[in-house]
Amino acid sequence: MDALLAVILAPGCAACGAALDAPTRGPVCAACWRAVPRITPPVCERCGDPLPAGPTTAPSGRCHRCRQPQALIARRRAAGPYEGILRRLVHVFKYDQRHTLAPRLGGLMRESGAGMLDGVDCVAAVPLHPRRQRARGFNQAAELAVHLGLPVVGALRRIRATAPQTELPASRRRVNVRGAFAPARRFGVRAGGAAVEGACVLLVDDVTTTGATLDACARVLRRAGAREVRALTLARAVRRARS
Ligand SMILES: [Zn+2]
Ligand SMILES: [Zn+2]
Secondary structure, eight states: OOOHHHHHHHHOTTTTTTSSHHHHHSSOOOHHHOOOOOOOSSSOOTTOOOOOSSTTTTSSSOOGOOOOOOSSSSSEEEESSHHHHHHHHHHHHHHOOOGGGGHHHHHHHHTTEEEEEEEEEEEOOOEEEEHHHOOOSSHHHHHHTTTTOOOOOOOEESOOOOOOGSOOHHHHHHHTTTTOEEEEEBBBBBTTTHHTTOOOEEEEEEEEEHHHHHHHHHHHHHTTTSEEEEEEEEEOOOOOOOO
């Protein structure tokens, strides 16, 4: 009877719904974890978009969009493309509040960002507007940030509620987030500003599409004195780059 109840009551895999053989190892089955799509090298060393493999890879290591010498965000990486199982897991994590996914998803980010975490002084999550955070109950970006093994600082706040970027065409997204972020109010104390000043800050979010939100946050961090800003996201809507 116990075994029967365990089977009936055990939550299924968060991605495919199949019964979990080992629920204690987290809410996703092994097959789904294996099926999570990943972004693998060669990637543009600045924006992290996949580059075509082989002799056509640009000698600069950058894609054609990243040839200009200066950038607000020095390097961007994502664990995988925003598609397939990864897209499903992001939705389950965010909207079904499967907090238990955070360590494994954060682990994927740590792996993918391994080459860019060296030299990072602190991590700042892209903030939600307080009203949205109250409604959702948590900030998914902040939950991922704590699993990167680096000090997390509350350096940013969202001062304007914005339409979700995913509901807007690419051309509107930059305008949508303009002026939406500001330094955290406690800027200047250890938790915020002092940690950012002169620091290399890693900006973290769950999903990025055009990068407009990351750029808007990076601008605030740079104005607050950050020496360098890098960005790491769980998923990214990938443009397959031609070198
Ligand atoms: Zn599954
Ligand atoms: Zn690039």
